Amino acid sequence: MTQLLLFNVTNGLIIGAFYVLMALGLSLILNLSNVINFAHGGFLVIGGYIAYAITPYVGFWGALVVAPPLTAILGLITERVLIRPLYGRDPLYSLLLTFGLAFMIEDGTRFIFGPQGKPVTVPPFLSQPLSNDFFFITGYRLFMVGTVMIAVALLFLLLRYTRLGVRIRAGALDLETVAALGINVQMLRSLNFAVGIFLAGLSGVLAAGQLGLEPTMGTGLLMPSFIAIIVGGIGSLPGTLFGGLLIGVASGLTAVFYPAASEAVMYVLMAVVLLVRPRGLFGEEGMLT
Amino acid sequence: MSSQTFGPKFNRRSLVKGAAALGAFQVASPFLIQARGEAPLRIGMVDPLTGVYAAPAGNEVMGAKLAVEHINAKGGILGRQVELLVEDSANDVGTGVQKARKLIERDQVSFMIGDVNSAIAAAIAQVTNEKKILHIVSGGHTDSITGKDCKWNVFRVCNTTRMEANSVCGVLFKKYGKKWHFITPDYAFGHTLFDACTADLKKLGGTVTGNELTPLGTTDFSAYLIKARAANPDVMILLVQGSDMINCLKQIVQFGLNKQIHVAGTQQELESLAGLPPEARIGTWMFEWYWKQPGVAGVDKFVADIRKVNNGHVPTARHWFGYTSAMSFALVANQQKTLDAVKLSGALENFELPDDVKLQPNKVYYRKGDHQLMTSAFVGEAQSTGKDDPEDLYKVDEVVAGDKTAPPVDETGCTIKWPT
Numbered sequence: 102m103t104q105l106l107l108f109n110v111t112n113g114l115i116i117g118a119f120y121v122l123m124a125l126g127l128s129l130i131l132n133l134s135n136v137i138n139f140a141h142g143g144f145l146v147i148g149g150y151i152a153y154a155i156t157p158y159v160g161f162w163g164a165l166v167v168a169p170p171l172t173a174i175l176g177l178i179t180e181r182v183l184i185r186p187l188y189g190r191d192p193l194y195s196l197l198l199t200f201g202l203a204f205m206i207e208d209g210t211r212f213i214f215g216p217q218g219k220p221v222t223v224p225p226f227l228s229q230p231l232s233n234d235f236f237f238i239t240g241y242r243l244f245m246v247g248t249v250m251i252a253v254a255l256l257f258l259l260l261r262y263t264r265l266g267v268r269i270r271a272g273a274l275d276l277e278t279v280a281a282l283g284i285n286v287q288m289l290r291s292l293n294f295a296v297g298i299f300l301a302g303l304s305g306v307l308a309a310g311q312l313g314l315e316p317t318m319g320t321g322l323l324m325p326s327f328i329a330i331i332v333g334g335i336g337s338l339p340g341t342l343f344g345g346l347l348i349g350v351a352s353g354l355t356a357v358f359y360p361a362a363s364e365a366v367m368y369v370l371m372a373v374v375l376l377v378r379p380r381g382l383f384g385e386e387g388m389l390t
Numbered sequence: 391m392s393s394q395t396f397g398p399k400f401n402r403r404s405l406v407k408g409a410a411a412l413g414a415f416q417v418a419s420p421f422l423i424q425a426r427g428e429a430p431l432r433i434g435m436v437d438p439l440t441g442v443y444a445a446p447a448g449n450e451v452m453g454a455k456l457a458v459e460h461i462n463a464k465g466g467i468l469g470r471q472v473e474l475l476v477e478d479s480a481n482d483v484g485t486g487v488q489k490a491r492k493l494i495e496r497d498q499v500s501f502m503i504g505d506v507n508s509a510i511a512a513a514i515a516q517v518t519n520e521k522k523i524l525h526i527v528s529g530g531h532t533d534s535i536t537g538k539d540c541k542w543n544v545f546r547v548c549n550t551t552r553m554e555a556n557s558v559c560g561v562l563f564k565k566y567g568k569k570w571h572f573i574t575p576d577y578a579f580g581h582t583l584f585d586a587c588t589a590d591l592k593k594l595g596g597t598v599t600g601n602e603l604t605p606l607g608t609t610d611f612s613a614y615l616i617k618a619r620a621a622n623p624d625v626m627i628l629l630v631q632g633s634d635m636i637n638c639l640k641q642i643v644q645f646g647l648n649k650q651i652h653v654a655g656t657q658q659e660l661e662s663l664a665g666l667p668p669e670a671r672i673g674t675w676m677f678e679w680y681w682k683q684p685g686v687a688g689v690d691k692f693v694a695d696i697r698k699v700n701n702g703h704v705p706t707a708r709h710w711f712g713y714t715s716a717m718s719f720a721l722v723a724n725q726q727k728t729l730d731a732v733k734l735s736g737a738l739e740n741f742e743l744p745d746d747v748k749l750q751p752n753k754v755y756y757r758k759g760d761h762q763l764m765t766s767a768f769v770g771e772a773q774s775t776g777k778d779d780p781e782d783l784y785k786v787d788e789v790v791a792g793d794k795t796a797p798p799v800d801e802t803g804c805t806i807k808w809p810t
Binding site for chain 2: 104105108109112113115116207208211215216217218219220221222228229230233236237239241242308311312313314315316317318320321322352353356357360361363364365
């Protein structure tokens with residue numbers, strides 16, 4: 102039993118790492134632009150399908166490098182054309198817009214690639230388990246966790262040490278002052294949106310290697326990411342990181358005792374956090390008001 | 391409401407004229423109806439064209455469209471051309487019911503087909519029953535549709551979950567061993583399929599080491615797989631479908647579990663196998679219909695016809711479901727020379743499908759008593775790559791006739807009440 106629990110905690114951390122990647126992108130966009138991006142799962146799907154389409158030419162590694170920036174460019178265009186006009190309005194407008202956009206992306210991919218799932222093959226040496234006992238730790242999953250760790254480290258370095266990062270963080274706290282200091286806020290928001298969508302694209306490529314690639318794939322992955330943000334605390338990126346890992350582990354542990362509730366447990370966790378500490382575990386009071 | 395408002399435009403005389411015109415219309419209406427007799431006859435179809443079942447639903451619609459083309463080429467139904475009206479249930483019971491009502495009340499369809507989702511199919515059956523419309527459930531498998539909730543006007547083409555279990559459980563037991571662990575989707579279809587399998591396993595003398603109930607749309611199966619392996623079964627039985635099947639099989643193979651435990655299940659579909667990478671196309675299963683049947687009458691033509699409209703791809707069982715559903719209406723209505731739903735339902739009982747529609751070796755008929763189509767189970771193995779055709783992803787070992795897999799009518803719980 103101890104072994105089973107230990108296995109599921111480790112496994113939960115691996116799953117959680119993936120939620121973190123999605124949730125950080127969502128969180129970035131939410132913090133700076135006050136946009137609850139319901140189309141984030143859609144961009145994940147786009148990333149996956151771009152990878153699928155270009156793998157025959159550039160291989161899996163090529164796709165991993167090329168697909169996320171391509172997705173980010175699409176994100177940039179979306180931000181410029183659709184989302185920017187709504188910044189001045191109530192966040193409800195952009196929420197509705199991205200909600201609709203999610204459907205359009207789903208139907209668009211279905212129209213282009215068909216409703217049937219597409220197989221994405223990962224390099225054979227990655228799809229091996231490490232050992233007989235730790236069968237659930239495959240090369241691919243380790244690689245995924247590694248990629249997430251690198252991406253998260255780079256993101257935190259970007260936010261901590263670069264001019265862009267400092268501006269993004271400052272903007273998340275007080276955009277008006279940042280604008281008054283002469284910083285091009287529109288540009289800042291665009292770049293920030295692109296970074297968020299880049300992470301969604303990267304998640305898409307990673308997910309396509311492990312799951313079936315389908316137009317509806319993003320929907321199932323989006324909700325845990327939202328929960329990760331809420332549990333971790335809106336406005337706090339370390340909180341999002343922690344929230345993602347926490348719900349992964351909670352879901353894994355529940356599967357040992359009562360598998361049917363392994364999804365519901367995330368929502369229960371969210372409800373408890375909201376009741377006990379409404380700002381989230383790492384959240385600062387008064388964010389997003 | 392002052393009379394002045396209407397005064398200039400609408401006086402008593404025009405009201406009288408209007409009433410007279412309306413009366414005349416009533417008298418004249420038989421002629422209009424006669425003229426409408428030349429209008430096309432409509433078949434309504436409700437299927438989840440968006441959502442997780444979009445792939446099978448799209449294929450069912452494609453099959454039904456081909457059937458309508460064939461029906462019209464042979465002169466239609468009772469001399470009238472046939473039109474197929476398709477509505478998207480969006481994989482939602484409320485939407486499905488609303489669309490079915492719209493098709494019946496506004497579009498005046500004479501027949502109804504649908505749905506892939508068992509829950510929606512059962513809900514639509516309530517509506518068609520109330521409106522007395524002949525209804526064929528194309529792809530919803532849960533037992534109750536031709537079991538305890540059966541209806542005089544409702545027939546079903548695809549298998550029941552019990553037929554699926556009965557077709558393959560014996561083979562799995564003999565081949566792989568007696569300790570089974572289940573991965574079951576947590577909704578009506580999964581539950582009835584699990585019950586059917588465990589009933590069979592019990593009869594055979596086997597044991598269940600556990601059942602992992604997974605929510606529909608689960609993406610990561612690792613936690614369930616860790617638990618399943620810890621239980622040390624001989625066989626892992628996957629009852630999940632669609633994208634869940636793809637995700638689960640892909641992860642089993644990545645974890646190398648297929649090298650330690652046999653992996654098998656009941657219903658498998660070409661849509662799922664095609665969505666998997668070659669190394670994950672494994673296991674023993676049952677298909678409800680397969681496109682490669684050398685020497686069986688009509689199959690080659692059907693495959694060629696579907697390829698023409700399906701970007702060169704072969705038909706799946708879903709294409710055949712849609713095709714057979716629509717063809718059944720035409721066959722029975724043209725034989726009986728009526729559109730009366732009660733008479734047609736009566737005539738469909740024990741109605742045998744001809745070779746060019748059944749497209750399989752055994753006798754195929756709608757069974758009297760529960761209205762379930764006695765269609766074959768294609769038991770066999772998934773194969774990673776096709777030898778002659780890239781879409782030949784399944785090797786059929788045995789085609790078991792429907793009346794061998796279906797439990798007797800008195801065990802289905804179905805009692806059909808005909809309208810008085």
